[in-house]
Amino acid sequence: MEKPLQPRTVPVFFGIAIAFLFWVSIASYWSTQQLVQSFDAVSQGHQALDKLEHIELLMESAGSSVRGYVITGEAARLAPFRYAKLVVPYELRQADGLMATNPKAQTWRRLNRLIDAHLAFLSKTVTLRRSQGAAAATTWILMHDDAATRSAMDHVLSEFQAEERAQVEERRLRALDHSFRAKAVLVLAGLMSLGFLAWA
Numbered sequence: 051m052e053k054p055l056q057p058r059t060v061p062v063f064f065g066i067a068i069a070f071l072f073w074v075s076i077a078s079y080w081s082t083q084q085l086v087q088s089f090d091a092v093s094q095g096h097q098a099l100d101k102l103e104h105i106e107l108l109m110e111s112a113g114s115s116v117r118g119y120v121i122t123g124e125a126a127r128l129a130p131f132r133y134a135k136l137v138v139p140y141e142l143r144q145a146d147g148l149m150a151t152n153p154k155a156q157t158w159r160r161l162n163r164l165i166d167a168h169l170a171f172l173s174k175t176v177t178l179r180r181s182q183g184a185a186a187a188t189t190w191i192l193m194h195d196d197a198a199t200r201s202a203m204d205h206v207l208s209e210f211q212a213e214e215r216a217q218v219e220e221r222r223l224r225a226l227d228h229s230f231r232a233k234a235v236l237v238l239a240g241l242m243s244l245g246f247l248a249w250a
Contacts, residue, residue, distance in 0.1 A: 095218035
């Protein structure tokens with residue numbers, strides 16, 4: 051026959067149970083928060099990469115559309131250029147806020163200046179083609195070739211993308227680690243619960 055619990059023993063067991071539940075709740079909450087933050091950081095990094103790649107694609111499309119317009123004179127070919135002028139500044143602001151690498155201000159400003167300079171070059175080319183014809187636009191391109199600007203712009207964009215990919219991979223590994231820790235906390239809590247019930 052089991053010995054009944056003494057009246058003084060019940061409050062002790064109850065206090066232990068409350069303390070244990072409090073510990074489990076705090077540990078589970080902390081682990082879950084860490085896990086959510088880690089996965090959010092990975093998702094944010096992927097969004098930043100998407101923005102940078104979109105900017106790169108937009109700038110390439112803008113250059114191609116202007117070249118096509120210079121050759122053909124068809125205004126419809128300028129649609130990608132007009133779209134890039136509208137969207138690229140917005141995408142730059144979005145990427146700036148999303149990038150996990152916290153880009154160096156000086157390099158980031160340089161990228162903005164390079165993009166602005168290239169768009170200004172394309173705008174001037176379009177204006178000359180529209181007002182003075184293909185010969186004037188071609189002469190402008192030959193005399194003010196911005197190949198160096200394009201090359202520098204592509205280099206800085208590639209540099210930021212490489213840094214961001216490294217950060218995303220680091221955060222992905224951290225998220226996996228937090229996931230493992232969260233599972234370990236939950237398993238430990240379950241085992242301790244069973245042990246406490248068996249002991250009680």
